[in-house]
Amino acid sequence: MSEPTENQQPLRVVVADDQAAVREPLAAMLGLSPDIDVVAAAADGHEVLTAVAARPVDVVLMDLRMPRMDGTEATRRLTEEHPEVAVVVLTTFADDDSILSALSAGARGYLTKNSGRQDIIRAIRAAAAGQSVLDREVQNRLLATARATPSAPKDPLPRDITPREREVLTLIGQGLPNRAIAERLFISEATVKTHINNLFAKAAIRDRADAVRRAIAAGLA
Amino acid sequence: MSEPTENQQPLRVVVADDQAAVREPLAAMLGLSPDIDVVAAAADGHEVLTAVAARPVDVVLMDLRMPRMDGTEATRRLTEEHPEVAVVVLTTFADDDSILSALSAGARGYLTKNSGRQDIIRAIRAAAAGQSVLDREVQNRLLATARATPSAPKDPLPRDITPREREVLTLIGQGLPNRAIAERLFISEATVKTHINNLFAKAAIRDRADAVRRAIAAGLA
DNA sequence: CCCGGACTCCACCCATGGGTCCAGGTGCGA
DNA sequence: TCGCACCTGGACCCATGGGTGGAGTCCGGG
Numbered sequence: 194m195s196e197p198t199e200n201q202q203p204l205r206v207v208v209a210d211d212q213a214a215v216r217e218p219l220a221a222m223l224g225l226s227p228d229i230d231v232v233a234a235a236a237d238g239h240e241v242l243t244a245v246a247a248r249p250v251d252v253v254l255m256d257l258r259m260p261r262m263d264g265t266e267a268t269r270r271l272t273e274e275h276p277e278v279a280v281v282v283l284t285t286f287a288d289d290d291s292i293l294s295a296l297s298a299g300a301r302g303y304l305t306k307n308s309g310r311q312d313i314i315r316a317i318r319a320a321a322a323g324q325s326v327l328d329r330e331v332q333n334r335l336l337a338t339a340r341a342t343p344s345a346p347k348d349p350l351p352r353d354i355t356p357r358e359r360e361v362l363t364l365i366g367q368g369l370p371n372r373a374i375a376e377r378l379f380i381s382e383a384t385v386k387t388h389i390n391n392l393f394a395k396a397a398i399r400d401r402a403d404a405v406r407r408a409i410a411a412g413l414a
Numbered sequence: 415m416s417e418p419t420e421n422q423q424p425l426r427v428v429v430a431d432d433q434a435a436v437r438e439p440l441a442a443m444l445g446l447s448p449d450i451d452v453v454a455a456a457a458d459g460h461e462v463l464t465a466v467a468a469r470p471v472d473v474v475l476m477d478l479r480m481p482r483m484d485g486t487e488a489t490r491r492l493t494e495e496h497p498e499v500a501v502v503v504l505t506t507f508a509d510d511d512s513i514l515s516a517l518s519a520g521a522r523g524y525l526t527k528n529s530g531r532q533d534i535i536r537a538i539r540a541a542a543a544g545q546s547v548l549d550r551e552v553q554n555r556l557l558a559t560a561r562a563t564p565s566a567p568k569d570p571l572p573r574d575i576t577p578r579e580r581e582v583l584t585l586i587g588q589g590l591p592n593r594a595i596a597e598r599l600f601i602s603e604a605t606v607k608t609h610i611n612n613l614f615a616k617a618a619i620r621d622r623a624d625a626v627r628r629a630i631a632a633g634l635a
Numbered sequence: 636c637c638c639g640g641a642c643t644c645c646a647c648c649c650a651t652g653g654g655t656c657c658a659g660g661t662g663c664g665a
Numbered sequence: 666t667c668g669c670a671c672c673t674g675g676a677c678c679c680a681t682g683g684g685t686g687g688a689g690t691c692c693g694g695g
Contacts, residue, residue: 296557325553332546336517339560368624403589405626605673
């Protein structure tokens with residue numbers, strides 16, 4: 194995951210936070226580490242983007258709540274335009290929405306602001322190396338959310354339905370009318386109806402709306 | 415999250431892997447770090463538990479595939495009996511099931527075996543400090559699973575739909591035909607149709623099947 | 636070799652759904 | 666008071682869906 198040789202060059206870090214009272218001490222504190230070089234500070238998302246465009250950067254330490262462009266949006270653009278730059282979120286908020294959207298936007302770390310100096314530095318190093326560091330609480334939330342997904346809850350369809358019938362059910366689940374299903378499968382609409390009728394009988398499906406629900410529940414759509 | 419003073423004592427680490435060819439070099443490699451002290455090696459889950467019971471331990475570096483008791487089960491017991499011990503999983507497998515079950519069991523890190531020495535050491539330090547380090551791939555999988563949960567993804571219905579229309583959509587999503595909807599709401603079928611027509615126009619819904627999908631996606635059904 | 640299952644298709648029927656146009660009643664805020 | 670949004674309802678039309686019965690092909694197994 195990372196080369197055996199590390200610590201060649203100090204990590205170039207951008208600190209982004211709209212509150213100077215947070216940003217400045219943070220930057221100063223990080224600069225004390227010999228392997229960290231704070232090359233810029235930003236007060237909003239736009240400043241982050243321009244800062245990264247102006248010079249090579251390894252890691253952005255990003256607050257979420259910022260004026261003009263928030264940290265999530267900045268992260269999204271950053272990872273699009275500069276995928277080599279790692280983003281570590283550092284915020285006071287650790288609600289599910291913030292976590293999910295920030296990580297979805299491409300953040301490679303998520304710390305809350307009760308993290309210590311060593312925690313932040315470690316997260317920066319890890320992010321630069323391609324790893325991802327999460328606060329324990331953040332990890333727990335993410336995990337809880339992930340666990341909540343019934344990834345396998347497949348409403349058991351009767352197993353005597355044929356592969357063709359399963360195909361048809363899938364397309365019904367996608368909202369296609371019979372004609373579109375027929376075209377998709379290169380068969381006639383009459384055949385589609387036949388499959389549907391057999392399917393309904395086998396699986397105790399009442400009508401098309403019911404079929405859509407079953408298809409979704411079964412994970413077909 | 416962690417005290418300002420760190421690196422007081424070297425971290426006491428147990429290395430668990432059933433293959434001596436992996437375990438021994440790994441332990442030796444980690445021992446080279448001045449702040450890491452490999453106090454035991456284990457070839458299966460039972461050995462891990464006895465090793466931890468015998469002496470104070472900060473971090474267990476745990477393989478998942480082990481005989482007698484696998485890493486997940488060992489992690490579960492460990493975090494129950496010794497919650498102060500951090501477990502970092504180090505394995506070749508990164509499938510969703512392994513990740514979810516290991517983290518659910520209480521692991522505070524999950525690395526794949528193409529991690530470098532620095533990656534592993536960083537993960538150990540982070541875990542000891544209460545953070546959680548994941549491989550980027552692992553984080554992505556966890557995130558994908560979490561994102562799949564219907565907890566947030568509310569397909570945004572246009573907000574100019576009226577309460578009544580929303581009610582109707584909910585019932586459509588439950589698979590009810592118009593007549594049943596009419597009876598349920600104590601209105602005529604004609605009125606139901608009117609609501610449905612307005613609804614379809616506002617929300618760009620094509621037909622009933624589409625409506626079912628939207629209702630489910632919106633969390634109405 | 637024949638049987639049965641799966642897939643394909645047709646014809647016919649009628650219930651339901653979906654679209655259009657219109658219109659009365661109610662309640663609320665300008 | 667007027668307008669407006671919302672809920673309510675009716676009439677009409679035609680497309681789609683759903684059900685029945687029948688029939689042909691292909692293929693694998695008994």
